Amino acid sequence: MSQLYGGSRKKTGQNVKVVVRVRPMANEESNSNQIIVSCNPPQEIQAKDKKYTFDRVFSANSSQTDIYNYVIKPMVNDVLAGYNCTVFAYGQTGSGKTYTMTGGDPDAANNNFEYLIDERSGCIPRIATHIFEQLGLMNICGFSVKVSFLELYNEEVRDLLNNDISTSSLNLYIDLKGSVYIQHLNEVDVFNSKDIYELIRKGTLKRRTASTLLNNHSSRSHSVFTITVSTQEITATGLEVLKTGKINLVDLAGSENIAKSGAKDKRVQEMANINRSLLTLGRVITLLAENNKHIPYRESKLTRILQDSLGGNCKTCIIGTVCPALSSFEETLNTLEYASRARNIKNNPVLNKHEAKTQMIQDLTNEIEKLKKDLEAERSRHSGVYVAKDNWDQLNQELSMKSNILSHKNSAIANLTSRIEELETVREIKTKQHENMLQIFQKTKQRLKDQKVSMLKQEYALKYYLNTLEENHNTASDLVQKLTNDRNVLQNKLESQYHNQHANEKIIKHQSSAIGNTINSALMSVEAITNMWQDYQSDSKVMFESAITKLNNDTTDVIKNWTTAVQPKIHSQFEDLVQTIKSSTQHIQNNIGNLDQRGLVTTDSENASSSFEPISQFLDDLSNKKDLYSNADQSLDVMIARVQKSKENSKEHLRKLALCSDETRQHIIDQEAMLKFLEKIKGFVKDESKNTLQAVRVKECVTKVEKEHQLTKDKLNLISEICCKNEEMLIEKVYNEVQHNIEKDFHNYLTEETTLIRNSQSEALSSLLETNRTLTNRITANLSEIDNHFRTIEELRTGIEQELIPVKRTGDTPKQTFVNFPKKLTDVALPRTLLLQKFEEEHQEDLQNVSIDFSISEDLFDDFGTEEQSERLDNS
Numbered sequence: 001m002s003q004l005y006g007g008s009r010k011k012t013g014q015n016v017k018v019v020v021r022v023r024p025m026a027n028e029e030s031n032s033n034q035i036i037v038s039c040n041p042p043q044e045i046q047a048k049d050k051k052y053t054f055d056r057v058f059s060a061n062s063s064q065t066d067i068y069n070y071v072i073k074p075m076v077n078d079v080l081a082g083y084n085c086t087v088f089a090y091g092q093t094g095s096g097k098t099y100t101m102t103g104g105d106p107d108a109a110n111n112n113f114e115y116l117i118d119e120r121s122g123c124i125p126r127i128a129t130h131i132f133e134q135l136g137l138m139n140i141c142g143f144s145v146k147v148s149f150l151e152l153y154n155e156e157v158r159d160l161l162n163n164d165i166s167t168s169s170l171n172l173y174i175d176l177k178g179s180v181y182i183q184h185l186n187e188v189d190v191f192n193s194k195d196i197y198e199l200i201r202k203g204t205l206k207r208r209t210a211s212t213l214l215n216n217h218s219s220r221s222h223s224v225f226t227i228t229v230s231t232q233e234i235t236a237t238g239l240e241v242l243k244t245g246k247i248n249l250v251d252l253a254g255s256e257n258i259a260k261s262g263a264k265d266k267r268v269q270e271m272a273n274i275n276r277s278l279l280t281l282g283r284v285i286t287l288l289a290e291n292n293k294h295i296p297y298r299e300s301k302l303t304r305i306l307q308d309s310l311g312g313n314c315k316t317c318i319i320g321t322v323c324p325a326l327s328s329f330e331e332t333l334n335t336l337e338y339a340s341r342a343r344n345i346k347n348n349p350v351l352n353k354h355e356a357k358t359q360m361i362q363d364l365t366n367e368i369e370k371l372k373k374d375l376e377a378e379r380s381r382h383s384g385v386y387v388a389k390d391n392w393d394q395l396n397q398e399l400s401m402k403s404n405i406l407s408h409k410n411s412a413i414a415n416l417t418s419r420i421e422e423l424e425t426v427r428e429i430k431t432k433q434h435e436n437m438l439q440i441f442q443k444t445k446q447r448l449k450d451q452k453v454s455m456l457k458q459e460y461a462l463k464y465y466l467n468t469l470e471e472n473h474n475t476a477s478d479l480v481q482k483l484t485n486d487r488n489v490l491q492n493k494l495e496s497q498y499h500n501q502h503a504n505e506k507i508i509k510h511q512s513s514a515i516g517n518t519i520n521s522a523l524m525s526v527e528a529i530t531n532m533w534q535d536y537q538s539d540s541k542v543m544f545e546s547a548i549t550k551l552n553n554d555t556t557d558v559i560k561n562w563t564t565a566v567q568p569k570i571h572s573q574f575e576d577l578v579q580t581i582k583s584s585t586q587h588i589q590n591n592i593g594n595l596d597q598r599g600l601v602t603t604d605s606e607n608a609s610s611s612f613e614p615i616s617q618f619l620d621d622l623s624n625k626k627d628l629y630s631n632a633d634q635s636l637d638v639m640i641a642r643v644q645k646s647k648e649n650s651k652e653h654l655r656k657l658a659l660c661s662d663e664t665r666q667h668i669i670d671q672e673a674m675l676k677f678l679e680k681i682k683g684f685v686k687d688e689s690k691n692t693l694q695a696v697r698v699k700e701c702v703t704k705v706e707k708e709h710q711l712t713k714d715k716l717n718l719i720s721e722i723c724c725k726n727e728e729m730l731i732e733k734v735y736n737e738v739q740h741n742i743e744k745d746f747h748n749y750l751t752e753e754t755t756l757i758r759n760s761q762s763e764a765l766s767s768l769l770e771t772n773r774t775l776t777n778r779i780t781a782n783l784s785e786i787d788n789h790f791r792t793i794e795e796l797r798t799g800i801e802q803e804l805i806p807v808k809r810t811g812d813t814p815k816q817t818f819v820n821f822p823k824k825l826t827d828v829a830l831p832r833t834l835l836l837q838k839f840e841e842e843h844q845e846d847l848q849n850v851s852i853d854f855s856i857s858e859d860l861f862d863d864f865g866t867e868e869q870s871e872r873l874d875n876s
């Protein structure tokens with residue numbers, strides 16, 4: 001039953017990574033040996049019946065790439081991050097340690113072995129390639145890569161990169177931080193992977209080898225190949241960060257026992273030393289695994305060199321190499337035991353990261369100053385300090401080394417100070433230029449701000465106009481689409497019409513000559529009628545002119561006749577009438593005078609009588625001035641006015657006469673009463689003196705009175721009658737009569753004359769009518785002829801219409817639509833000035849807050865480092 005060694009990890013921190021690699025059987029082994037090691041990947045390995053578990057096991061079939069990818073590749077990132085890492089190969093001679101670490105053939109250093117392309121390349125050349133690849137990808141300001149290569153042979157440290165072969169052993173020291181420091185060890189700056197390959201070759205050549213019985217090319221020394229990588233980067237906050245990481249690639253000497261190796265004399269000493277360091281290493285590992293407080297690092301130089309890597313601040317990996325052959329079983333078992341114990345070692349990796357170079361220098365300077373002061377204090381306190389000679393030498397060595405470092409640092413500081421001064425001068429120049437730049441920058445910024453405002457306005461206007469344009473464009477597109485459709489419809493229609501029209505034109509052309517003839521004859525008829533009308537018009541003119549002339553003559557005769565014959569006749573009639581009125585008035589006057597003589601009229605009667613005087617006067621005047629009224633019209637008007645006046649006067653007289661009449665009536669009443677009295681007397685007389693003379697006289701007297709009374713009565717009645725019919729009888733009657741007579745005369749006269757004129761006119765009209773009738777007959781005849789022509793034309797037209805091809809309806813003609821499409825942009829859009837004004841009003845606050853956001857790169861300032869450039873800047 002196999003036994004399981006190794007076990008689980010218990011402690012905190014980071015465990016040392018342990019892997020085991022089995023090499024293939026060598027030719028000489030395969031004949032007589034049997035394989036006793038088998039792998040159960042990924043973690044188990046079995047040597048005969050013993051099983052071990054590691055972080056990873058690699059069988060004989062595993063490639064160099066497999067080892068590299070698992071063990072080394074992750075460490076490259078750690079190194080670049082600032083960690084110290086160590087990989088060491090441990091195993092018996094010939095188990096493949098050098099093959100794993102360096103790779104290829106042991107003769108590689110002498111031939112053209114190419115690390116870059118050969119699959120046999122080991123971890124060291126591969127890591128060299130990988131580190132430079134990664135550095136190329138990193139975002140860093142700068143880096144440096146240094147390589148050192150040493151061997152530990154017979155407890156002596158030798159520099160494999162030192163050209164002097166006779167160089168004595170290098171001393172080991174521990175620096176202030178407690179790390180091992182190897183005096184005078186070359187650290188060569190390398191700049192690419194090929195530089196490292198070159199150093200591998202160089203170191204390998206120098207490495208001492210001695211043949212043993214077990215391995216012709218067996219290396220009898222331990223070798224340590226160290227790559228140190230420093231990177232410098234600026235963090236996002238502008239801090240300068242320095243990181244330094246290194247990787248130690250350790251190829252240990254073979255771990256076989258002396259007896260088995262067959263070493264003699266000097267070789268025995270070699271083996272003893274080799275084994276002492278390996279034994280110490282074993283003990284250190286065991287004690288570390290057991291978490292012992294005292295670890296004997298100082299017992300061998302190997303453990304002193306690897307102190308950091310074992311339980312220190314490194315990330316460590318151990319590759320145990322084993323032979324699979326039965327003959328190596330014991331060594332294989334030892335290696336596996338050794339490796340298994342190492343799995344329990346815990347390290348505490350520390351990041352080597354410094355924030356600034358200057359800070360580092362300052363720290364070191366402070367530390368030195370402190371130490372100096374401590375030393376002086378110690379010296380002044382005691383007369384002397386007892387120190388063991390070895391320690392004293394070592395202290396002196398360390399002191400001189402530190403002095404050297406200090407002097408180096410001081411010279412570096414001096415250099416830096418002068419450099420700072422130079423830089424200060426440059427900085428001052430640049431500050432001035434920077435100030436100038438800032439002024440220009442401020443002006444430029446202001447200009448840019450103005451430009452930006454202007455641009456914002458332009459952008460606004462542009463957007464606005466673009467929108468307007470787009471709207472117009474859309475409207476136009478719709479219109480174009482609509483118009484295209486309409487145009488197609490109309491075009492179809494037009495084409496159809498064109499065809500029909502073409503056919504119809506043929507028909508019309510054919511018929512047009514017949515219609516032309518007919519129209520010509522109709523036109524001739526119309527011409528004849530026109531001529532006839534012209535003749536008729538000239539004839540009629542002559543006739544009417546002669547008729548009018550005759551009428552004028554006749555009228556002149558009538559007027560002449562009126563003035564000479566009729567008017568005097570009317571005047572005489574009028575005179576008669578006036579005379580009648582006058583005599584009538586006289587008669588009334590006489591009657592009134594009679595009444596007055598008999599005392600029947602009061603004094604008012606006189607007034608009444610005299611009131612007739614104006615009438616008489618007037619009538620006299622009228623009679624006297626009758627010649628003055630030769631002009632009938634005027635005379636009549638004047639006369640009417642005077643008669644009106646007279647009428648008014650008569651009215652007044654009549655009113656007065658009416659007053660007289662009342663008194664006269666009273667007088668009549670009195671006479672009636674007297675008459676009745678007389679009747680009574682008459683009766684009395686009749687009775688008493690019928691036959692007497694007195695009675696006869698009285699009777700005669702009564703009769704006379706009665707007659708007198710009757711006469712008065714009649715006259716009064718006449719007066720009364722005259723008074724009653726005053727208006728009509730006295731004025732209007734007279735006037736109306738005169739007027740009536742005049743009108744009557746004039747009417748008669750006109751009737752006669754008109755009859756004469758009418759007779760003469762009717763003759764002329766009859767002749768005109770006759771001519772007219774003749775003409776009408778002829779015109780009627782012509783019209784009927786024209787009518788016939790038109791009928792013919794109509795018939796022809798109907799014929800054409802029937803023959804004509806009707807225009808077919810080919811769809812609705814598109815309706816006319818009015819689209820308010822602007823011809824110019826300015827018709828629909830705001831003027832630019834108004835638009836910008838609007839924008840300023842709306843975005844007043846935004847425009848005030850316009851900011852220019854840009855920064856000037858420092859490169860620009862670098863460009864203006866010289867005066868010439870500064871001038872260029874000023875000019876610009």
Ligand SMILES: Nc1ncnc2c1ncn2[C@@H]1O[C@H](COP(=O)(O)OP(=O)(O)OP(=O)(O)O)[C@@H](O)[C@H]1O
Binds near residue numbers: 023095096097255
């Ligand atoms: N994995 C491997 N594949 C092929 N060949 C190998 C492998 N490991 C070792 N060898 C070969 O075995 C031989 C011995 O290997 P190597 O010299 O590397 O052993 P070593 O452990 O370094 O010995 P020493 O302790 O004496 O230096 C070499 O010829 C080497 O090429």
